[in-house]
Amino acid sequence: MPDEKLIEAVSHANDDIVFDLVEGKLESDEDPMLVLDDLTEGMKLLGKRFASGEAYIPEVVYGAETFSKAIDMLRPKLGDLVDKRDKKEKVLMATVRGDVHDIGKGLVATFLDLAGYEVIDLGHDIPNEQIFEAIERENPDVVGLSALMTTTMLQQREFINDLNLKGMRDLVKVIVGGAPITQGWADQIGADAFGADALDGRRKIDLLLGY
Amino acid sequence: MNSKERIFSVLEHRSADRIACFCANSTATYEQMDKAEAFWPEGHEKGETMARLALAAHSVIGFDAVRVPFCQTFEAVALGCKYKLGRGIEGMEGIPGIEEPPPYDIEDTPNFPDDFLARGLIPELLKAVRILKKEVGDKVAIVAGIIGPLTITGALVGMVPMLKATFKRPEKLRPFLEVAEQAGTTLANALIDEGADIIVCEDMNASPDVIAPHTYKDIELAYQKRQFAAIQVPKILHICGNVDLIVEWMGLTGADILSVDPKLNTRLAREKCGQNIILMGGVDTAKTLFMENPETVRQHCEAAVADGIQILAPGCTIPPETPTENLLAMIDAAKVHS
Numbered sequence: 001m002p003d004e005k006l007i008e009a010v011s012h013a014n015d016d017i018v019f020d021l022v023e024g025k026l027e028s029d030e031d032p033m034l035v036l037d038d039l040t041e042g043m044k045l046l047g048k049r050f051a052s053g054e055a056y057i058p059e060v061v062y063g064a065e066t067f068s069k070a071i072d073m074l075r076p077k078l079g080d081l082v083d084k085r086d087k088k089e090k091v092l093m094a095t096v097r098g099d100v101h102d103i104g105k106g107l108v109a110t111f112l113d114l115a116g117y118e119v120i121d122l123g124h125d126i127p128n129e130q131i132f133e134a135i136e137r138e139n140p141d142v143v144g145l146s147a148l149m150t151t152t153m154l155q156q157r158e159f160i161n162d163l164n165l166k167g168m169r170d171l172v173k174v175i176v177g178g179a180p181i182t183q184g185w186a187d188q189i190g191a192d193a194f195g196a197d198a199l200d201g202r203r204k205i206d207l208l209l210g211y
Numbered sequence: 212m213n214s215k216e217r218i219f220s221v222l223e224h225r226s227a228d229r230i231a232c233f234c235a236n237s238t239a240t241y242e243q244m245d246k247a248e249a250f251w252p253e254g255h256e257k258g259e260t261m262a263r264l265a266l267a268a269h270s271v272i273g274f275d276a277v278r279v280p281f282c283q284t285f286e287a288v289a290l291g292c293k294y295k296l297g298r299g300i301e302g303m304e305g306i307p308g309i310e311e312p313p314p315y316d317i318e319d320t321p322n323f324p325d326d327f328l329a330r331g332l333i334p335e336l337l338k339a340v341r342i343l344k345k346e347v348g349d350k351v352a353i354v355a356g357i358i359g360p361l362t363i364t365g366a367l368v369g370m371v372p373m374l375k376a377t378f379k380r381p382e383k384l385r386p387f388l389e390v391a392e393q394a395g396t397t398l399a400n401a402l403i404d405e406g407a408d409i410i411v412c413e414d415m416n417a418s419p420d421v422i423a424p425h426t427y428k429d430i431e432l433a434y435q436k437r438q439f440a441a442i443q444v445p446k447i448l449h450i451c452g453n454v455d456l457i458v459e460w461m462g463l464t465g466a467d468i469l470s471v472d473p474k475l476n477t478r479l480a481r482e483k484c485g486q487n488i489i490l491m492g493g494v495d496t497a498k499t500l501f502m503e504n505p506e507t508v509r510q511h512c513e514a515a516v517a518d519g520i521q522i523l524a525p526g527c528t529i530p531p532e533t534p535t536e537n538l539l540a541m542i543d544a545a546k547v548h549s
Contacts, residue, residue, distance in 0.1 A: 056423040058378040150497050150530030151305040180497035
């Protein structure tokens with residue numbers, strides 16, 4: 001039976017209530033997978049509140065951190081179950097070289113993880129060479145590139161050009177996002193998709209992969 | 212009527228010979244750098260080069276104002292942040308930023324240094340304004356930029372702690388907002404002493420794309436009001452993104468001009484802010500100025516003027532790769548409206 005109080009607390013980033021409830025469930029030896037399901041449902045609801053304009057970035061960031069800390073509380077009981085859940089395709093994420101903006105990309109990664117994707121987040125200020133090394137190592141299905149400035153968005157174009165030059169274009173789908181990024185830019189540089197925000201990024205990746 | 216007279220006619224709600232056109236944000240492009248022989252990173256760090264590059268906005272493009280600086284690091288670095296050189300595509304310098312980690316934890320109490328104006332690259336910025344005053348003096352308006360309190364605060368404590376504090380513990384931000392406001396105001400008045408005619412405050416973190424609208428009203432607005440009351444020349448307030456949800460409060464800051472992204476509903480802004488506030492903007496930078504052609508730029512300018520924009524301007528920082536012909540198209544559009 002879902003715990004509506006826990007779901008509601010996560011969906012409103014109410015960390016005190018979330019941690020109290022999870023602590024209580026750990027003490028009473030409730031099934032940690034069911035608790036994880038409630039936490040996940042709460043985050044999805046928070047995502048919907050963001051999409052509808054009811055919640056803003058700070059609440060989503062706070063909620064994502066609360067969600068992550070709550071999972072850490074469950075980890076001793078979950079063991080590696082949470083990491084070994086059946087994963088869908090692999091998505092490699094990075095904020096491009098010269099750009100330190102991380103928050104939007106981090107939220108995309110959270111929503112992708114919730115949707116069951118395996119996410120490798122390389123971080124920010126990542127040169128294209130490093131992304132290529134990661135592609136060879138991790139074999140992702142999708143590469144997501146974030147750029148928040150008009151100077152750094154050019155790295156997205158360079159990356160796709162390099163993918164073509166290396167004969168690797170068919171190996172990965174490329175999605176681009178960030179404040180100055182538009183569908184027009186994505187089309188111009190030959191990206192496969194454009195994510196307007198964190199939830200749209202996840203939706204577009206679903207579409208790219210046929211979900 | 213010269214460029215400066217044109218801008219001040221608008222500010223004073225008098226008729227001008229034609230619609231004014233300039234940029235409230237960074238104007239520098241690689242093509243202007245070639246023409247002015249003033250390149251980054253020196254254009255960010257040396258007053259003479261910064262001034263030479265800024266002058267190109269008038270001499271090459273025809274903007275009615277020249278504008279410095281070209282990045283948003285001056286106050287933050289002077290308050291303890293670490294300067295990070297911009298990195299663009301190979302061979303091209305980018306816009307500097309702030310290196311991690313931030314100098315403060317959210318639990319700290321920040322310090323405003325007694326020698327603030329001597330720190331970092333502020334002396335070079337002041338030198339640039341001094342040179343611009345000498346070079347263009349009474350003919351072209353000199354616009355100098357400061358950064359808004361919440362944006363500086365984000366640099367001081369880090370974006371995630373700042374965002375989280377706006378949601379749960381806004382009282383933790385106040386010591387930082389105090390110091391940040393003092394930094395921007397102190398810099399603004401020093402820039403005015405050197406010859407700046409207009410101060411623009413860029414406050415990206417105040418956007419509804421970053422914080423909740425009520426956070427702007429409940430927290431940032433008071434600091435912006437205080438700051439603008441302490442600045443005795445015309446002020447421009449620039450907040451990125453769609454500011455429909457906060458434009459009413461932006462109108463209460465004391466700003467003379469709101470520099471807005473084309474995403475803004477101009478008619479809503481006029482309804483919420485009244486007749487006295489001047490609206491500046493009209494042309495999207497990333498999509499239109501950077502990627503489109505002169506004819507499309509002109510069409511967007513026409514639409515903006517029809518919508519109530521009173522000063523034609525790029526909606527934000529001009530991307531450095533923007534072709535000169537697209538910027539010239541803005542001037543062409545302005546000249547049609549006399």
